Structures are given as C-alpha cells and as structure tokens.
Amino acid sequence: MLLRCRSANDPRPSEITPRVLHENRRAVLKAAAAGFATWSAAAIAQGAATPAASSGTARLEARSSTLSTIERPTSYKDVTTYNNFYEFGTDKEDPAAYAGSLRVRPWTVAVEGEVARPRAFDIDELLKLAPLEERIYRMRCVEGWSMVIPWVGYPLAELIRRVEPTGNAKYVEFVTLADREQMPGLRSSVLAWPYVEGLRLDEAMHVLTLLTLGLYGQALPRQNGAPVRIVVPWKYGFKSGKSLVKIRFVEKQPMTSWHRSAPHEYGFYSNVNPQVSHPRWSQATERRIGEDGFLQRKRATLMFNGYAEQVASLYTGMDLRKEY
Ligand code: MTE
Numbered sequence: 031m032l033l034r035c036r037s038a039n040d041p042r043p044s045e046i047t048p049r050v051l052h053e054n055r056r057a058v059l060k061a062a063a064a065g066f067a068t069w070s071a072a073a074i075a076q077g078a079a080t081p082a083a084s085s086g087t088a089r090l091e092a093r094s095s096t097l098s099t100i101e102r103p104t105s106y107k108d109v110t111t112y113n114n115f116y117e118f119g120t121d122k123e124d125p126a127a128y129a130g131s132l133r134v135r136p137w138t139v140a141v142e143g144e145v146a147r148p149r150a151f152d153i154d155e156l157l158k159l160a161p162l163e164e165r166i167y168r169m170r171c172v173e174g175w176s177m178v179i180p181w182v183g184y185p186l187a188e189l190i191r192r193v194e195p196t197g198n199a200k201y202v203e204f205v206t207l208a209d210r211e212q213m214p215g216l217r218s219s220v221l222a223w224p225y226v227e228g229l230r231l232d233e234a235m236h237v238l239t240l241l242t243l244g245l246y247g248q249a250l251p252r253q254n255g256a257p258v259r260i261v262v263p264w265k266y267g268f269k270s271g272k273s274l275v276k277i278r279f280v281e282k283q284p285m286t287s288w289h290r291s292a293p294h295e296y297g298f299y300s301n302v303n304p305q306v307s308h309p310r311w312s313q314a315t316e317r318r319i320g321e322d323g324f325l326q327r328k329r330a331t332l333m334f335n336g337y338a339e340q341v342a343s344l345y346t347g348m349d350l351r352k353e354y
Pocket residue numbers: 109112113114115116117170171172206207225253254255266267268269270271272273
C-alpha cells in the first residue's frame with residue numbers, strides 16, 4: 031500500500047505547506063510524540079485563531095500518520111464555520127451558530143447486529159481504545175467544494191475487530207443522534223431523521239476509514255460532529271456521519287438518509303468520481319474553501335478524491351456509473 035498520497039496526485043508546489051512551516055509542523059508533531067498537542071503549526075500556517083482560544087474544547091494527543099496528505103490544511107476557522115449538519119439548519123453557518131445546544135457528555139455508541147460481542151462504548155472509553163493519530167485528509171463535498179482537514183482518530187477497524195463481526199455481517203450502518211430537544215433542525219423535514227449512513231464491511235474495515243474524535247489536535251467541535259463521527263475521505267462528505275450513536279452490522283445494504291430522499295442523485299457508494307456527474311451538476315472540478323476569489327481557478331477533482339491507489343481495488347469489477 032502506498033503510504034503518502036503523492037505520485038499522480040502530487041499537489042502543485044503552491045498547494046503544499048511552505049517548507050519552513052512544514053518543518054515547523056514536523057517539529058510540533060515530534061513534540062506531540064513527547065506529549066504536546068499537534069494542532070498549532072497547521073493552524074499557524076493559516077493564521078488561524080488557536081482552537082483552544084476559540085472553543086475551549088479538550089486537547090488530544092495524537093501521533094502523526096504517514097497516511098496524511100502533504101497539502102496545506104484549510105484554516106481552522108473555515109473548517110469550523112462552513113459546515114453541513116442539517117440537524118442544526120441547512121445554511122453553512124447554522125451548525126456553528128446553533129450546535130451549542132448539543133450535549134456531548136455523557137455519550138455512548140451502541141454496537142450491535144451481526145457481531146459476536148455486541149456492546150456499548152462510552153465516549154471516554156472510545157478516546158482510549160486505540161492510539162490517536164492525526165490524519166490530514168482531503169475532503170470533497172458532493173456540492174462541489176473541498177477542504178483539507180487535520181482529523182484526529184484511529185481506524186474504525188480497531189473497534190470492529192473488538193466486536194467480532196459474524197459471517198453474516200456484510201454492511202455497516204451508522205445511526206446518528208436525533209433529539210428534537212437538542213437539535214432545532216429536526217423540525218424540518220428536509221431529511222428523514224435520524225441521519226443514517228452506511229458502508230460495505232470491507233470499506234468500513236479499510237485503514238483510511240477513520241473513527242474520528244477530534245480535529246486540529248482538539249476534541250471535535252460540536253458543529254463538526256462531536257463527540258464522535260466517521261470520516262471516509264474517498265467518498266463524498268455526506269457519507270461521513272456526525273455525532274454517532276449506533277453502529278449496526280447487517281446482512282443487507284442499509285437504506286441511507288440521502289439515498290432515501292433522492293435515490294437518483296445520491297447512491298449508496300458515493301465514491302468521489304469526476305467522470306460521473308450529479309444529475310444536476312458536473313463533479314469534474316471543485317472549489318477549495320479558502321481559495322475563493324474572482325480569479326481563483328477551480329481544481330480538477332481526482333478519482334476517489336486522490337485515494338485511488340489505496341481504495342480502487344475495493345471496486346474491481348463494479349460499474350461505477352451504475353453503482354454511484
Ligand atoms: N452527519 C449528520 N448527522 N448530519 C448531516 O447533515 N452532513 C454531511 C456529513 N455528515 C451531515 C453529516 C455532509 S453533507 C458533509 S459535506 C459533512 O458531514 C460535512 O462535515 P464538516 O462540516 O465537518 O466538514
């Protein structure tokens with residue numbers, strides 16, 4: 031398996047964190063290994079406010095990952111103020127404005143269905159289940175914009191192997207919190223609640239699929255899916271369900287929220303694919319958040335969001351136009 035996401039997908043020199051900052055970042059990551067937080071250099075690279083100052087959430091210690099992209103992270107401010115989290119409203123600014131009502135403690139994630147050891151994990155247990163890694167991933171939203179986000183988490187496979195899926199477990203369903211009292215967006219019928227997503231078991235077990243507990247070296251801000259979410263970097267962003275409460279192992283492909291609401295627009299797989307247009311727009315290019323501006327050219331969207339070398343083999347023999 032390729033370790034760094036480079037080769038054919040090498041970013042242009044201008045897209046890479048300037049060397050001095052990169053070195054600085056490496057130094058910080060080294061310091062992180064010695065017990066310090068990791069968010070600072072990447073945030074400094076963007077002149078961002080320090081996360082601790084802006085939200086007060088807990089810092090997380092994480093080791094760096096060879097699976098990180100070397101592209102420049104999107105600023106902390108953009109990552110935490112331009113969001114999709116329809117439980118708090120449909121405008122990009124709504125989650126940051128209204129997610130304060132989300133109670134993130136106590137929190138448990140129930141793991142059930144086709145597993146030998148069904149059980150509930152307390153959030154503090156999840157934080158310690160496996161070593162935390164900082165994974166800087168490209169993220170591509172189905173709406174045509176993208177970001178680069180320094181997530182903190184560990185492979186979902188770490189949790190999966192602890193519950194021992196049975197031979198009948200073919201898919202994994204992710205159910206997220208739906209509580210009208212905490213989530214004003216549930217009054218709208220824009221989607222059928224709760225927000226549900228799913229993966230095939232081999233996709234869920236893939237090393238890139240991250241059980242995510244933080245970003246920029248701190249616990250997840252509420253608007254980004256606190257206290258725990260999934261991140262699947264080669265798929266459109268809506269596959270990465272936020273504020274998870276249940277993980278169910280099932281035999282049949284689960285019905286997901288976006289597929290239920292518009293089956294011709296949002297398939298179960300939803301792999302990033304520049305050759306397969308959304309029925310209402312092309313997916314060939316994307317706008318990188320933070321690079322806006324009248325003369326800013328759009329970027330070419332990469333197959334599997336640039337992770338083809340790692341994940342293309344999962345789809346051998348499938349017609350990705352039909353299985354969109
Ligand atoms: N999860 C839930 N529960 N509700 C949502 O509305 N939106 C999805 C996904 N996960 C969503 C969700 C979409 S469309 C995107 S693009 C990403 O979250 C955005 O994640 P971010 O705001 O942390 O960048």
